[in-house]
Amino acid sequence: MPFDLSARLAERRAAHLYRRRPLLDAPQGVRVRVDGEELLAFCNNDYLGLANHPEVIDAFVAGAQRWGVGGGASHLVVGHSAPHHELEEALAVFTRRPRALLMSSGYMANLGTVTALVGQGDTVLEDRLNHASLLDAGLLSGARFSRYLHNDPASLASRLDKATGNTLVVTDGVFSMDGDLANLQALCAQTRQRGGWMMVDDAHGFGCLGAQGGGIVEHYGLGLDDVPVLVGTLGKAFGTAGAFVAGSEELIESLIQFARPYIYTTSQPPAVACATLKSLQLLREEQWRRSHLQQLIKRFRTGAAGLGLQLMDSPTPIQPILVGSSDRALALSAALRERGILVTPIRPPTVPRGTARLRVTLCAAHSEDDVAQLLQALEAALAALPDEEKSHEHH
Ligand code: PMP
Numbered sequence: 001m002p003f004d005l006s007a008r009l010a011e012r013r014a015a016h017l018y019r020r021r022p023l024l025d026a027p028q029g030v031r032v033r034v035d036g037e038e039l040l041a042f043c044n045n046d047y048l049g050l051a052n053h054p055e056v057i058d059a060f061v062a063g064a065q066r067w068g069v070g071g072g073a074s075h076l077v078v079g080h081s082a083p084h085h086e087l088e089e090a091l092a093v094f095t096r097r098p099r100a101l102l103m104s105s106g107y108m109a110n111l112g113t114v115t116a117l118v119g120q121g122d123t124v125l126e127d128r129l130n131h132a133s134l135l136d137a138g139l140l141s142g143a144r145f146s147r148y149l150h151n152d153p154a155s156l157a158s159r160l161d162k163a164t165g166n167t168l169v170v171t172d173g174v175f176s177m178d179g180d181l182a183n184l185q186a187l188c189a190q191t192r193q194r195g196g197w198m199m200v201d202d203a204h205g206f207g208c209l210g211a212q213g214g215g216i217v218e219h220y221g222l223g224l225d226d227v228p229v230l231v232g233t234l235g236k237a238f239g240t241a242g243a244f245v246a247g248s249e250e251l252i253e254s255l256i257q258f259a260r261p262y263i264y265t266t267s268q269p270p271a272v273a274c275a276t277l278k279s280l281q282l283l284r285e286e287q288w289r290r291s292h293l294q295q296l297i298k299r300f301r302t303g304a305a306g307l308g309l310q311l312m313d314s315p316t317p318i319q320p321i322l323v324g325s326s327d328r329a330l331a332l333s334a335a336l337r338e339r340g341i342l343v344t345p346i347r348p349p350t351v352p353r354g355t356a357r358l359r360v361t362l363c364a365a366h367s368e369d370d371v372a373q374l375l376q377a378l379e380a381a382l383a384a385l386p387d388e389e390k391s392h393e394h395h
Contacts, residue, residue, distance in 0.1 A: 016326035017347055027052055030365045032342065039342040042360045042374055047317045048207050048289045049365030050239030050279045060240075063274025071267035076256070079267035087273040088244070090280055094214065095230055096223075097246035101255050104268045106203050106233035107133040109243035111140060112259030113199065113229060114168065118143040122165035125156060125196070131176050132350075134201055138170065150175075153186040160194040167195065168229075173202030173216035174209070177351050177359065179314025181205075184216060188226040199229035206283075207237020208316055213283045213290060224248065237283060240276045242268045289364040293317055296362045296371050303375040307382065320346070320357040321378075329356035335381035341374055 012018050026033035028051050032041045050056055063083060073079035084102050091100035103109040114137035118124050124138040128147040138145040144164065149155035156169065169191045171182045182200065191198045202215040210218025217227055229251060234242040245255060255262055283289075300319055304311055310322040323329040329345035336343055336358075347356045362371070 016330060017349075022342070022344070030363060030370060034342060037337075039337065039340055040370055040373060041342040042362065042366075043342060043344045044363065045204070045236035045361060046239050046365070047204075047237040047293065047361070047363055048213075048239065048283060048286075049363050050237070050282055053239065053279065053282060055282065056239060056275050056279045059278035060271050060275035063271030064269070067270035067274070069269055069271065071269050073267070074263065074265060075267050076263055081267070081270040081273075083270040083273035083277070084267060087277055087280075090277060091232075091244045091246060094212075094280060094284065095217075095232070095244075095246040096214070097230060098224075098249050099252040100244045100246040101252045101262070102268070102273065103243045103245065103262060104265055105241070106201070106231070106235065106243040108261040108265065109231050109233070109245055110134050110201060111137045112261035113231065113245050113255060114138060114170065115141045115260065116255050116258040117141075117197070117199075117229070118166055118168050123159075123163035123167040124170060125159050125163065125167065126170045127151065127172065127175075127182070129175050129178065130170060130172050131201060131203070134170050134172070143168075151180070151183040151187075153183065153190045156187060157190045157194070160190060160196055163194075163196065167191075167197065168199055169196045170199045170201070172204070173200045174204035174316050174318065176204055176318065177320065177346060177357070178312045179204075179316045179318030179320060180312060181209075181216060181219070181315065184220050184222060184227075188222060192226065197229060198227050199231065200227050201231040201233075203231070203233040203236055203243075204316060204318060206232040208290065208293065211287070213237070234276050238276055238279045240279055241272050242276065293362060293364045296364075296366055296368070299368060299371050300360065300362060300374070303371070304378065307375065307379055309378065317362040319360040319362060321360060322355060322357050324354060324356060326356045329358060331385055332381060333358055335384055336377050339377040339380060341377045343374075 022034045024032055032039055071079045088100045088102050110133040118141050120142045122143040124143045124145050126138050126147050127150055129150045146159050148159050173182055188198050205215035207213045209215050228247050230246045232244050234240045312320050326347040333345040343358045343360055346359045
């Protein structure tokens with residue numbers, strides 16, 4: 001046997017890092033049926049509750065009837081349909097950028113963008129807590145790759161001083177495992193001053209931040225000069241699938257010419273673009289979804305702090321409860337599940353060692369009562385764990 005896979009798997013199991021995929025046997029939502037069990041869920045990224053919106057579903061069905069089910073080819077061959085194009089135009093207006101490019105996933109958008117912009121002789125600087133797809137993109141690009149301290153403009157500045165070639169600075173807008181915001185004004189100022197280009201992946205900010213859901217750049221009022229490369233994903237607050245890159249005419253044309261993960265993949269089904277056009281409209285117009293979400297965030301944070309739980313500095317629907325070790329995170333998640341609540345544990349290597357957590361995510365489809373139920377279950381679950389398992393005694 002050339003590969004000893006069973007030893008690798010056993011090692012992962014022994015380290016409490018083994019992953020399982022909960023099997024949904026009813027639609028995604030606030031109430032889910034997982035492995036045959038009905039649960040109140042706090043772990044999806046459908047932040048505005050649009051994934052099951054009847055108008056979005058209708059747009060998808062009508063789109064499939066008119067355009068069929070498959071994209072049929074890559075965009076450059078014959079897979080670029082009118083709904084894709086219309087969505088790109090709507091996303092350009094939404095992001096206030098000259099142009100936007102639709103991609104089939106956020107992972108690909110990040111790989112494609114970074115590798116199209118920098119290569120050998122260039123430099124890519126990333127926040128050390130960036131999403132895996134951005135870190136992978138930096139490594140794959142062949143550029144000099146370095147990670148600066150989380151959200152630290154001084155640490156970025158010292159790396160910018162040593163940079164060679166074209167320099168791309170890359171950060172999450174909202175950090176996916178912590179929920180905090182990028183310190184964008186300071187990071188952009190350092191980057192501009194030293195002639196770099198800022199790329200922001202705002203997968204978790206679009207829809208949630210900014211009066212119109214325009215994400216972190218709307219929240220801080222940053223324009224094209226501050227953030228020339230802006231990425232968003234459509235599988236989270238938009239409730240559908242895919243991603244986009246927004247920026248100048250030249251940026252988008254360069255991606256069409258040089259971004260291999262864009263060029264060599266089948267376009268997303270046009271019906272998905274039809275659904276996203278509808279969800280984009282709801283996301284912009286239905287401001288109540290954002291304000292209700294803010295209420296839930298406030299309510300959760302106050303209640304969880306009252307229970308002595310260790311929260312992170314997050315104003316977003318991502319509200320992790322820091323637990324520490326992987327086995328404690330698993331035990332707390334299991335204790336919640338016994339009480340009808342689904343919150344998945346997040347463990348290394350997704351997060352740094354010793355920072356395993358329960359990543360609670362809130363959604364506009366949750367009610368105040370749902371959050372109260374989560375808090376009650378947390379209190380009971382903590383009381384039921386053996387003493388050494390109580391998270392708030394371990395940090
Ligand atoms: N960027 C960030 C910050 C993410 O959290 C994710 C998804 N987890 C992605 C990119 C990848 O997006 P997609 O799921 O569309 O591939």
